[in-house]
Amino acid sequence: MNTLINGLCLGGIYALIALGYTMVYGIAKMLNFAHGDIIMVGAYTIFSTLALMGHPIPAVIVAVVVCTVLGLLTERVAYRPLRGASPLAVLITAIGVSYLLQSIAQLIYGSKSQSVSMGNLGSVTLFNNVSVSISSILTLGLCLIIMVALTLFVKKTKVGCAMLAVSEDRAAAQLMGINVNGIITLTFAIGSALAAFASTFYLMQIPSVTPTLGSMPGIKAFTAAVIGGIGSIPGAMIGGILLGVIEKFALSVPVLAPYTTAIEFGLLIVILLFRPTGLLGKKRREKV
Amino acid sequence: MALLEVENLAVSYGLIQAIKGISFEVNEGEIVALIGANGAGKTTTMHALCNLIPKQAGKVTFDGKDVTGVAAHKLVPMGIAQVPEGRRIFQELTVAENLRLGSYTRKNKKEIEESLEKMYERFPILKERSKQIAGTLSGGEQQMLAMSRALMSHPKLLLLDEPSMGLSPLYVNTIFDMIKQVNSEETTVLLVEQNAKKALAIADRAYVLEIGKIAKSGKGAELLEDDSIRRAYLGG
Ligand SMILES: Nc1ncnc2c1ncn2[C@@H]1O[C@H](COP(=O)(O)OP(=O)(O)OP(=O)(O)O)[C@@H](O)[C@H]1O
Numbered sequence: 001m002n003t004l005i006n007g008l009c010l011g012g013i014y015a016l017i018a019l020g021y022t023m024v025y026g027i028a029k030m031l032n033f034a035h036g037d038i039i040m041v042g043a044y045t046i047f048s049t050l051a052l053m054g055h056p057i058p059a060v061i062v063a064v065v066v067c068t069v070l071g072l073l074t075e076r077v078a079y080r081p082l083r084g085a086s087p088l089a090v091l092i093t094a095i096g097v098s099y100l101l102q103s104i105a106q107l108i109y110g111s112k113s114q115s116v117s118m119g120n121l122g123s124v125t126l127f128n129n130v131s132v133s134i135s136s137i138l139t140l141g142l143c144l145i146i147m148v149a150l151t152l153f154v155k156k157t158k159v160g161c162a163m164l165a166v167s168e169d170r171a172a173a174q175l176m177g178i179n180v181n182g183i184i185t186l187t188f189a190i191g192s193a194l195a196a197f198a199s200t201f202y203l204m205q206i207p208s209v210t211p212t213l214g215s216m217p218g219i220k221a222f223t224a225a226v227i228g229g230i231g232s233i234p235g236a237m238i239g240g241i242l243l244g245v246i247e248k249f250a251l252s253v254p255v256l257a258p259y260t261t262a263i264e265f266g267l268l269i270v271i272l273l274f275r276p277t278g279l280l281g282k283k284r285r286e287k288v
Numbered sequence: 289m290a291l292l293e294v295e296n297l298a299v300s301y302g303l304i305q306a307i308k309g310i311s312f313e314v315n316e317g318e319i320v321a322l323i324g325a326n327g328a329g330k331t332t333t334m335h336a337l338c339n340l341i342p343k344q345a346g347k348v349t350f351d352g353k354d355v356t357g358v359a360a361h362k363l364v365p366m367g368i369a370q371v372p373e374g375r376r377i378f379q380e381l382t383v384a385e386n387l388r389l390g391s392y393t394r395k396n397k398k399e400i401e402e403s404l405e406k407m408y409e410r411f412p413i414l415k416e417r418s419k420q421i422a423g424t425l426s427g428g429e430q431q432m433l434a435m436s437r438a439l440m441s442h443p444k445l446l447l448l449d450e451p452s453m454g455l456s457p458l459y460v461n462t463i464f465d466m467i468k469q470v471n472s473e474e475t476t477v478l479l480v481e482q483n484a485k486k487a488l489a490i491a492d493r494a495y496v497l498e499i500g501k502i503a504k505s506g507k508g509a510e511l512l513e514d515d516s517i518r519r520a521y522l523g524g
């Protein structure tokens with residue numbers, strides 16, 4: 001029972017990160033490999049603001065603002081000049097941005113891990129004497145709220161509809177009067193803000209931060225996005241949660257624990273073998 | 289002054305010049321046809337007009353304003369709508385969502401609803417299918433949707449790139465009737481067509497494009513009688 005809850009929490013975190021990958025891929029048609037490092041920046045921002053103010057809530061707000069601005073900035077400075085360039089050039093740039101962010105963090109904070117205490121919220125005892133930490137409940141609840149809100153935003157608002165249009169056919173979207181650059185910018189902003197929330201929940205689970213903190217959850221979330229079908233928003237949610245639950249269950253079985261990562265990536269391979277576009281991915285329709 | 293004036297437009301794909309300096313104009317209230325064989329450069333012209341692809345040279349004036357370098361999305365609120373070749377409806381969105389995207393740049397909610405009602409009135413099938421995913425519509429229905437979607441922006445000038453492509457004769461007639469009707473409601477039309485016969489029949493004036501150059505122009509009815517045109521585009 002506890003493993004399930006922990007798995008769902010981790011899955012929620014993966015899902016938030018995976019949403020950033022999948023939305024940027026779907027709309028800007030690029031793999032933003034620096035996305036994981038936005039989480040790291042978010043974590044350091046929380047670390048610093050916490051040291052200054054001592055309360056986690058303003059720290060989270062500052063992190064959301066910093067990450068969003070950083071997302072906008074990288075899009076503007078690094079990726080927008082490459083719009084229309086070969087995907088490989090964009091990918092290499094993204095990897096460059098990733099190293100850049102890691103190096104800057106190392107310069108400022110050093111390479112040693114710093115501990116961040118988000119404060120102990122204690123735990124509650126549910127039925128059957130299962131005790132669950134409040135931070136887990138918070139993580140789960142907030143992840144759920146964020147995902148529902150995002151789904152509603154995309155499905156029910158005009159701008160959300162424009163995002164879907166841009167993701168399907170950029171030229172046709174322009175002919176509707178949609179400012180494609182504006183929509184791409186917005187997508188980066190949303191993805192980065194979600195990353196800031198992911199760093200918050202990450203720190204609630206693992207209270208320490210290093211310059212490479214973003215790499216592993218970044219890669220796992222990317223895997224989750226591909227499992228769910230990259231470009232698909234519900235796919236990222238399902239893929240993230242699936243991966244988180246599998247990870248926690250594998251870790252809880254002593255024989256499997258050392259192979260957890262191998263199991264996760266193995267799952268990716270198996271799913272791609274049977275469904276090359278991921279669980280909810282669509283086949284690319286050829287344009288006339 | 290004409291509603292749309294194109295002067296010496298040239299477009300290149302790399303080293304290949306697809307449009308070699310063409311000039312034409314569309315007056316307010318007209319239907320103007322642009323006809324030509326496959327690869328003549330009709331779609332290239334339409335894309336360049338809306339700045340979906342860069343122009344190599346030339347000047348475009350719309351409604352008295354120089355719009356040569358105006359970004360595609362900004363032309364829509366100025367009054368230019370295009371139904372691109374191959375319809376390009378948003379396959380994964382519903383019929384209603386497609387239509388509403390057509391009015392993306394309009395602000396007045398009441399007028400948008402009125403336009404929507406008008407589209408549904410013209411093609412009741414669209415109302416019936418409003419919640420259906422657009423990709424599941426038949427080709428003819430998709431073309432009706434694409435044209436209605438473009439009209440949702442309430443354009444002064446409607447650019448149509450081969451609206452009859454791949455349609456059965458019955459649907460071709462529906463679409464051409466619609467073009468005439470829309471034109472009579474004060475929308476100016478620039479029509480690109482393979483179906484030269486039908487296009488010339490409804491056009492006030494027409495231009496014939498041959499490998500990137502305008503080879504002929506004149507009244508629609510006159511070109512319909514022109515021997516060289518009959519031989520090249522009307523099958524004898
Ligand atoms: N993206 C592109 N890159 C290179 N060449 C292109 C591109 N698009 C079109 N062309 C070339 O430009 C020329 C004009 O093409 P265009 O699509 O404008 O013709 P068209 O008159 O619309 O033909 P059709 O009736 O078949 O639609 C053709 O020779 C075509 O091969």
Ligand SMILES: [Mg+2]
Nearest residue numbers: 330331332373
């Ligand atoms: Mg064409």
